[in-house]
Amino acid sequence: MPLLSAAADTFILGAVVSLIAFAYRGSIPAPAKNMRQPKYWPLITGLLAIHTLYMIHTISFKTPPNLFTELHLPLSMPSHKIRATLLARTGISGDDVLPEHIEDLLTRLNTYDLRTYFVRFGQNTVQECEWCTTFTEYAVYTIAPIFLSYILEAALLGLVTIRGSNREMWRSTTIGVLILACSVDAYWMLTVRVTVDQQDVTMWYDTLWILRHALFTALPLVTHFVFPPSFTPSPLAIVPQTNLTLQALHRRLQLLKFTSAITLRVPEFRQAAGNYWETQRMEGKWAREDEGINRFSDKTGRGIKREVARELALKCKHGLDI
Template structure:
């Protein structure tokens, strides 16, 4: 309860800081948890996120911010009233100073709300379930009744978010990576929504609110703020989470190894043939010297060296990258039994 009380006290400044710094800090925060690829493996080139995805995320963010900055009406929060306020002050806050019983009738639902708030237990229920259920649910008597009446409103938030998450699996919205991202993360995020909806309903139904020093925790208002922040970050986290590298099939690796072996064999035969012919051997030697001179000139040229470094085409980087790529492909294609003797004995 102390944690939620602290959140309630700093609700406004935390919301303002989140709106200002959240969009710029979120990608950096997610990058802290991205798996670092080994230095020998070239980083995969990811396609740029399409403009349609950015537009959809922007609309979603504005919609959530609207509900975050304009929360549902709460009699006690909007009027800064403690839970122990007198019935006459509640009536004054609901009807206003210009109310005249001779010229204006009270709506039956408003009269029902004022009668309910005369009892302290109902005020505690108001702090749990907000203004609308306490005013509009005529048949509600117990916390379970109010929870049942509030379920459509609670579930609608998460169902809309689940629908939005499903739409982000379409290529024409989220780009070519959308199917792979959906296959990797959609089930996890779907279960997160189910757990969040269950937790919200369970807290509203089972949280034991108590009056301390004439006031109590504004549970419904705090839950609305936390839910809005959660739904605000939810699609952004889904969009910026890393994707696993696509594995290369063993058939492709086998064909590459076969072609490489054939090329090396043909090269070896060609060199042997050149060594048998004096004319070809002399021509090959001259060509080798000329290529060596050109390479030496290129190595000394600063512009060429700078371009090679920028493109990561220098010999050291290419050698390390090729060695790591071949090692990973070979390990994925060949499985070595750590204890073949034991397997043969069985």
């Protein structure tokens, strides 16, 4: 027997359990070997606590309305019988009328297609979208806010896996899970087969709504508290690779020195080298004689005149401690 109400009891129980869990797991974990101190751990933990309470409140108090589920009516019941049931449940006499939005909903439920849309897209879509007439229009009206909710959840996961959270390496995985869930959510909603004549019809919009919000609640928590942290490699781990790279570079420099000596002994190579350096000399001469280049280099303090070039060379020498 509920103490307050089923929704209130669910919210209170979920909030208490969540706060106890956050108090137990919310302290900053001691950094293990080769692991950075989680810089934003308290901030992210507080953000997730607020998000979790909000999601529990949404699941407890803001579930999508469903006329058939709340009244335990079959989907195939005619609209006039649904109206009579509502009048009997609310205590309104038969001559009175129900609220306008309920009357509009019952009028729309006179068609078979609208009943299937009720199962796919929920009562709010069928009741509120006055301009919708086709399957595509109802689908766009329903899926647009769902896509927006996935985008907001992706932004939250981006904050949970921000640099300094020690969960950076899980960003691609969590976003991939979210994209997969969004694709399955939309595909199932648009393609699932709905039969009105069945006794027990699964209200797919409501079911997917519950699963979606359960995912939105659990995925950030699992990412923050369950997934192993990102480790930074020890500086000693890159020493062997650095040594191999330096050895290969040393061999190449030696080969370059020998190649330069061999070039001058072969007439063809010597002629090609002479042509190359002659081309470089001519291009350098053109650059030094260009007034625009001279003005620009003087403005930037990197003039090509002998005195300026000598001063720059001395600065480079002192900077390299040669």
